[in-house]
Amino acid sequence: MDKKERILLKDTALGYKKNGQIIPVLKNVNLSFYEGDFIGIVGINGVGKSTLLKSLCGLLPVLQGEIFIDQYPVSAFLLNELAKKIAIVLTEKIGGFNLTAYDVVAAGQMPYTNSFNRLEKENINIIDQAIKACGISQHQHKLLNELSDGLFQKTIIAKALAQQTPIMLLDEPSAFLDYASKHDLFILLKKLADEERKCVLVSSHDLDLLLKYCSKLLVISNISTALISVSEAKTNKAFLEIGGGFI
Amino acid sequence: MEKHTSIKFLILIGLLICACFLSLFYGGSETISFSDLSSNNFIFWHIRFPKTITAIIAGCTLAVSGLILQIIFRNPLAGPYVLGISSGASLMVAISILAGSTLHLFSDFFIGKTFIVLSAIAGSFLITFLILAVSKKVNSNIVLLLIGLMLSQICGAIQTALEYFSDANSLKSFVIWGMGSLANTTNFDLLIYLPTALVTLLIILFFIKPLNALLLGENYAQNVGINFNSSRFYLILISSVLTGLTTAFCGPIAFIGTAVPILSRMVFKSSKQHLHVASCLLIGSIILLLSDALANSAINNISLPINMITTFIGAPLVIYLMFKNKTW
Numbered sequence: 001m002d003k004k005e006r007i008l009l010k011d012t013a014l015g016y017k018k019n020g021q022i023i024p025v026l027k028n029v030n031l032s033f034y035e036g037d038f039i040g041i042v043g044i045n046g047v048g049k050s051t052l053l054k055s056l057c058g059l060l061p062v063l064q065g066e067i068f069i070d071q072y073p074v075s076a077f078l079l080n081e082l083a084k085k086i087a088i089v090l091t092e093k094i095g096g097f098n099l100t101a102y103d104v105v106a107a108g109q110m111p112y113t114n115s116f117n118r119l120e121k122e123n124i125n126i127i128d129q130a131i132k133a134c135g136i137s138q139h140q141h142k143l144l145n146e147l148s149d150g151l152f153q154k155t156i157i158a159k160a161l162a163q164q165t166p167i168m169l170l171d172e173p174s175a176f177l178d179y180a181s182k183h184d185l186f187i188l189l190k191k192l193a194d195e196e197r198k199c200v201l202v203s204s205h206d207l208d209l210l211l212k213y214c215s216k217l218l219v220i221s222n223i224s225t226a227l228i229s230v231s232e233a234k235t236n237k238a239f240l241e242i243g244g245g246f247i
Numbered sequence: 248m249e250k251h252t253s254i255k256f257l258i259l260i261g262l263l264i265c266a267c268f269l270s271l272f273y274g275g276s277e278t279i280s281f282s283d284l285s286s287n288n289f290i291f292w293h294i295r296f297p298k299t300i301t302a303i304i305a306g307c308t309l310a311v312s313g314l315i316l317q318i319i320f321r322n323p324l325a326g327p328y329v330l331g332i333s334s335g336a337s338l339m340v341a342i343s344i345l346a347g348s349t350l351h352l353f354s355d356f357f358i359g360k361t362f363i364v365l366s367a368i369a370g371s372f373l374i375t376f377l378i379l380a381v382s383k384k385v386n387s388n389i390v391l392l393l394i395g396l397m398l399s400q401i402c403g404a405i406q407t408a409l410e411y412f413s414d415a416n417s418l419k420s421f422v423i424w425g426m427g428s429l430a431n432t433t434n435f436d437l438l439i440y441l442p443t444a445l446v447t448l449l450i451i452l453f454f455i456k457p458l459n460a461l462l463l464g465e466n467y468a469q470n471v472g473i474n475f476n477s478s479r480f481y482l483i484l485i486s487s488v489l490t491g492l493t494t495a496f497c498g499p500i501a502f503i504g505t506a507v508p509i510l511s512r513m514v515f516k517s518s519k520q521h522l523h524v525a526s527c528l529l530i531g532s533i534i535l536l537l538s539d540a541l542a543n544s545a546i547n548n549i550s551l552p553i554n555m556i557t558t559f560i561g562a563p564l565v566i567y568l569m570f571k572n573k574t575w
Contacts, residue, residue: 054466057470058469059469079469079473079474082472083471084472088470090466092464092466094462094463094464094467096323096462097317097318097323097518098512098515099462099463103519104463107459107463107467107471110456110459110460110471111472115453115456116455116456117455117456117459117521
């Protein structure tokens with residue numbers, strides 16, 4: 001069966017600009033990700049997991065080479081069109097200004113609303129579905145500041161779901177979740193990859209969860225960036241190094 | 248939810264009508280009644296009427312400008328006055344008055360006014376960008392306010408220096424204008440003030456979606472399809488026009504820009520910005536109209552500076568929020 005290629009990185013260098021200086025983090029990256037992929041991204045702190053995810057959705061510039069989303073370079077997309085392709089969940093905290101959980105999930109539908117941000121019936125249905133899928137129905141009208149870290153994380157994930165994108169990027173989404181919620185989250189993501197054929201990339205330090213649920217692992221070390229299958233993990237030197245001998 | 252919202256808006260509209268009435272008929276040393284409107288025709292149409300309209304426009308522009316600034320800086324305490332933007336506009340007005348009189352720009356009323364208004368807008372724009380550049384280096388809401396305060400002091404110091412170079416006549420109008428007043432705007436001024444304010448406020452309708460998205464921060468706003476940098480640029484431009492315009496005609500008016508959006512978020516527990524833009528227009532007008540009526544009627548035959556009243560409303564609110572450390 002032919003799988004559709006969602007993301008292609010061709011000889012790319014990724015990084016960020018600080019004070020006018022270009023700081024490359026990842027070099028010579030060549031990767032492809034397909035629909036239905038559930039990729040776990042592993043690597044020690046500061047190795048470039050967030051940089052990779054942010055570059056994929058255009059939040060950071062591509063320093064060299066090109067990233068293609070559905071065959072088109074990221075830089076060629078109108079922002080609103082890119083927003084319909086890729087949704088991202090970051091580690092940053094937001095809140096205040098009377099923002100409720102529902103408001104944040106509703107923001108996921110922004111690429112589809114008119115310029116006055118009016119929510120039509122179908123928009124509201126999609127938002128409700130996303131809220132239900134992430135199990136935050138009872139908390140949807142709470143202020144963001146009042147949510148626990150775990151509920152906040154689920155809210156942002158619901159926002160990404162409401163964006164209805166074929167690609168979902170999640171930066172350490174399991175960091176603040178309790179044990180059961182972590183498993184719930186990974187089961188949900190696996191379902192999205194398997195049933196809705198989404199291409200899901202998730203970075204995490206929960207190696208056992210990644211081994212259990214993901215279809216492939218992207219192992220990022222200072223020397224190389226390699227996509228391996230889960231079964232190879234136990235014999236992969238870079239992966240074992242990240243595990244620190246505890247895997 | 249929806250029902251409460253419309254009831255609250257109806258109450259605000261009712262309050263606005265009452266406040267207009269108060270300002271028109273009681274907002275000065277003389278109380279005008281309907282029956283002798285004809286005998287007070289001149290006072291009514293040439294003093295009270297422009298002052299009431301000015302209060303409404305100034306309230307609307309400053310409140311909305313504050314709302315935009317609070318969202319751009321994601322700082323619930325921000326505002327044109329506390330960030331030093333009003334002072335920047337004032338300084339530019341002072342410079343333009345000095346430069347204008349040497350260049351003889353003021354022989355034509357419209358050219359002179361336009362020159363002052365544009366200078367004030369440029370002043371607010373420059374200070375806003377300066378504050379924006381600084382805000383990237385600090386991550387505390389309170390520190391940003393302190394920097395705004397310092398900037399405002401610096402602008403004030405330069406302005407004081409400039410006052411030494413002005414003659415006695417313009418010095419007096421300088422000082423009075425610097426205290427902020429709604430009474431200096433004539434019907435002729437309104438011909439510039441009103442349409443410019445209206446058009447700028449209307450343009451905000453096209454930025455409701457970016458305003459909502461900006462609440463989520465740069466990254467998430469971008470990820471839901473909003474061009475963060477360009478939206479922010481245009482919103483700063485709009486906010487600067489609103490602040491500069493009002494500062495040019497009324498001088499720096501304290502705390503309205505900070506207090507009104509805070510009150511709006513207290514009244515409407517919502518994050519929808521179209522709602523807050525509308526309620527800021529209403530609450531801003533009401534507060535400035537009432538402040539003006541109070542300033543004129545608190546003590547017989549003396550009209551107090553409007554900034555005294557607005558400071559008494561705004562400053563305690565800011566202190567209260569700092570203590571509660573609440574993010575409205």
